[in-house]
Amino acid sequence: MTTQALVESTSLLDAFDTLDAASPIHTLRAQAFETFQANGFPTLRDEQWRYTNVKPIAKGRFSLANPDAGQVDAERLREHLLHETPCHQLVFINGKFDESSSDLGELNSGVRLETLASVIANDFASIIEILDSTTDIHREAFTALNSSFMADGVFLHVPRGVELDKPVHVVFITVPGGEPIMTHPRVLVVAEESSKATIVETYATVGEGVYFTNTVTEIIAANNATIDHYKIERESDEAFHISSLNVTQGRDTNVTSHNFTLGGKLVRNHLNCFLKDEGCNSTFNGLVMAHDKQHVDNYLRIDHLMPNCNSWEYYKTILDDHAKSIFTGRIYVAQDAQKTDAKQTSANLLLSDTAHVTTKPQLEIFADDVKCTHGATIGQLEEEQMFYLQARGIDAASARSLLIYAFANETISEVKVKEIRDTLEAVLLDRLPQGHQLQGGL
Amino acid sequence: MTNVQTSDPLDQWVENKEYQWGWTTDIESDTFPPGLNEDVVKAISAKKNEPDWLLQWRLEAYRHWLTMEEPNWANLNIAPIDFQAISYFSAPKSDADRPKSLDEVDPKLLEMYEKLGIPLEERAVLAGVAVDAVIDSVSVVTTFKEELGKVGVIFCSFSDAVQEHPELIKKWLGTVVPPNDNYFAALNSAVFTDGSFVYIPKGVTCPMELSTYFRINAIATGQFERTLIIAEDDSYVSYLEGCTAPMRDENQLHAAVVEITTMENATVKYSTIQNWYPGDENGVGGIFNFVTKRGKCIGDRSRISWTQVETGSAITWKYPSCVLEGDDSIGEFYSVALTNMHQQADTGTKMVHIGKNTKSYIISKGISAGVGQNTYRGLVKVLPQAINSRNFTQCDSMLMGDRCGAHTFPYIEVGNSSSHVEHEATTSKIGEDQIFYCNQRGISTEDAVSLIINGFCKEVFAELPMEFAVEAKKLLEVSLEGSVG
Secondary structure, three states: OOHHHHHHHHHHHHHHHOOOOOOOOHHHHHHHHHHHHHHOOOOOOOHHHOOOOOHHHHOOOOEEOOOOOOOOOHHHHHOOOOOOOOOEEEEEEOOEEOOOOOEOOOOOOOOEEEEHHHHHHHOOHHHHHHHHHOHHHHHOHHHHHHHHOOOOEEEEEEOOOOEOOOOEEEEEEEOOOOOOEEEOOEEEEEEOOOOEEEEEEEEEEOOOOOEEEEEEEEEEEOOOOEEEEEEEEEOOOOEEEEEEEEEEEOOOOEEEEEEEEOOOOEEEEEEEEEEOOOOOEEEEEEEEEEOOOOEEEEEEEEEEOOOOOEEEEEEEEEEOOOOEEEEEEEEEEOOOOOOOEEEEEEEEEEOOOOOEEEEEEEEEEOOOOOEEEEEEEEEOOOHHHHHHHHHOOOOHHHHHHHHHHHHHHHHHOOOOOHHHHHHHHHHHHHHOOOHHHHHHHO | OOOOOOOOHHHHHHHHHHOOOOOOOOOOEEEOOOOOOHHHHHHHHHHOOOOHHHHHHHHHHHHHHHHOOOOOOOOOOOOOOOHHHOEOOEEEOOOOOOOOOHHHOOHHHHHHHHHHOOOHHHHHHHHOOEEEEEEOOEEEEEOOHHHHHHOOOEEEEHHHHHHHOHHHHHHHOOOOOOOOOOHHHHHHHHHOOEEEEEEEOOOOEOOOOEEEEEEOOOOOEOEOEEEEEEEOOOOEEEEEEEEEOOOOOOOEEEOOEEEEEEOOOOEEEEEEEEEOOOOOOOOOOOEEEEEEEEEEEOOOOOEEEEEEEEOOOOEEEEOOEEEEOOOOOEEEEEEEEEEOOOOEEEEOOEEEEOOOOOEEEEEEEEEEEOOOEEEEEEEEEEOOOOOOOEEEEEEEEEEEOOOOEEEEEEEEEEOOOOOEEEEEEEEEEOOHHHHHHHHHOOOOHHHHHHHHHHHHOHHHHOOOOHHHHHHHHHHHHHHHOOOOO
16 A cells, blocks of 8 residues: 555544444454555546546545434425335435434335344344455445445345335435535345335435545345336535445346436446346436536446346436536446347537536447447537527527426436436426426426 | 478468468568667667767657556557567668669569569559558668659658658657657657658649558568658648568567648548468467557648558557647548457547547447457547537447457547537447348358458448558458358
């Protein structure tokens, strides 16, 4: 480890020392921290991080968030919860489960939906194998960092053949204080054979201040399981947000991920998907709406390891002001993965001359009988379309908003939970000039 | 090559068929002992009778090279290169009394051209092509120099240009590819031995297509070519480069640099056919081809077009690029890259849009067979000031056989909202239904594959000059023989 990295991690060392060494998970945390320290924070010299500088995080001197955040503005908290949709709702404030605002509801027989803290304390044996089997994800520095501070989060286990009645909504709220704080939530989803579940993760903040969210979600889908995953990131413009979604798919599984990036000063979303058996279907939808000086980096890697799997990636970006976006999509097709059908699209809309987009749709193919395509487009709104609308008496600002709305709505309309779809639409319209007028007309 | 001795001449013929240009002509070479240090750089410079500024330029490049690390970011598996085991200078012996006309040319050389399929006189007269044939680093024959001279076009070997037009060389050398640009460009800048120089004056459309045939001949001699093309305002030139190399067993290093500058309204079209020895079926031998090619459109409305057909070399590392500085300038890149057996290619282009309304067009076709690995790596960068820029990229890969790989690594960076960038890529297997369709109509599988491949590459071949297009088709057929069916 270089001295520079050492200096950077002193505040992390301090934070690590405050952890409860007697916790059953501490061995794993210590291992992960060792891995993290050995590699340090990624730099611009790492090909995967070429366009995203995490120095502000490395130098951020974040301390672990105080779980007792005190009084939380209930009104602003309510904004981020689901009210009309029946769901199992778990709220975490500064990384700790907040029972008063949560509503676990009744669960189907055999389904386990618990906080990670309680599983670690009471039944650590049931997750140790899962955590051990996925330690290779620690190669990713921020995942190792998450494991180093793993304390709370969600554990969802859906037994064989069970279809979860209602979506699970997990809300991670950070209440920043004077000092920069960090949280490392972890979500663990295990779907047994032929089970079905919908999970929604929301990240948001109540209050002002600098903070850092470093979250890791693991989804393990056994044969014939179906998982719908939504991630809605609405952090503040002072937030650093790093997330990692690791998906392992068994035979004939269907996994869909919807990733909405709306907030955050510096955001990096990692998605690793391993198609480990035949007949998998994977869909990855993404929408980035960034403005001001936001920096958003989406990194996806899909590993086609077995034959007859399909994967679709569809990421859309709308950038305004000085926003920056990076998309990297890597499809890897192993030699055995014949009959792979992989499709990757990165569509980018630039609304200002100071916005900047980088896209790297990559294919790495070692099998011959495959159909792999990728496409990327970068541009502005079509002049002809603007003209068409204006010729029909719609003013330029509304026409522009309408077209942006249409561009984004393609992704939003894929959301199956109506309340979330409505929320996203409202956020989108809120950002568009004359947006509310549109809402009335729609 | 296999060492199996068979008495049957037919068998022997078949064995040797894989690389039909595989032979070595025995010419007495004046070769430096292997090794690289400042003295070698000085000796090369002295041998070429170069002015002091050029020697200093070389030394500076050499010193910079020492501080650099060999790049390993490419998707290539390269055996370590021992730069001290390479001889950095090799020239046909008769340097002092160079032939004044074709009649004086060493008959062995002429014989070599025959084998290459360049009957100089015939080609020169019939095809109207001036050939500056480079054999092992020193230009031996330059034809049509006078004819070109009438319109003011300078087309000569790099060493001649240093002697005859030092002011032009001094002005332009290293302006597009600086000596410290990258590892192999720095090495080339230090030890380049020869190459071609082309200067097209203002308003001149070059009356013929310029062509150079490179050939690596002496054993274990690195070939470090330097090509410099300057096109003044309103000029046009089409430049062809084609290569074949004899069969041999150790890896040979080739690190060339090509620099092109176009001024206002000028167009340069640069076509390459590269068919160096790819190594045998076990991946032994073959050329390492690390080339830096870059063009700079400094004038408004200027245009640089790269066309390449890469079928040879064990390793190809090559990104012909365009820096579009002038407003309304255009960069084009058409490429067919084929990897068979153990060949590896990491090739593509870089289009840097700086001027307003600049356009770039990229068509890349990759074909992988055997255990070949084919990578397209491209950069399209639109700077914030390059408003209304346009790029279209299409890169298609075709896979033949289940041991090969096709990879695509595009980098697209756009810094303003008025530009449009599109990128499309597909990867697929050679169409079985298409082969079946042909078979049904009595066309053999081999011919069907050849038809399909030619169709796949049509857009690129259309950009090649006539005789090159014919050669390119043949090359693909020969290179893919036996890989399907």
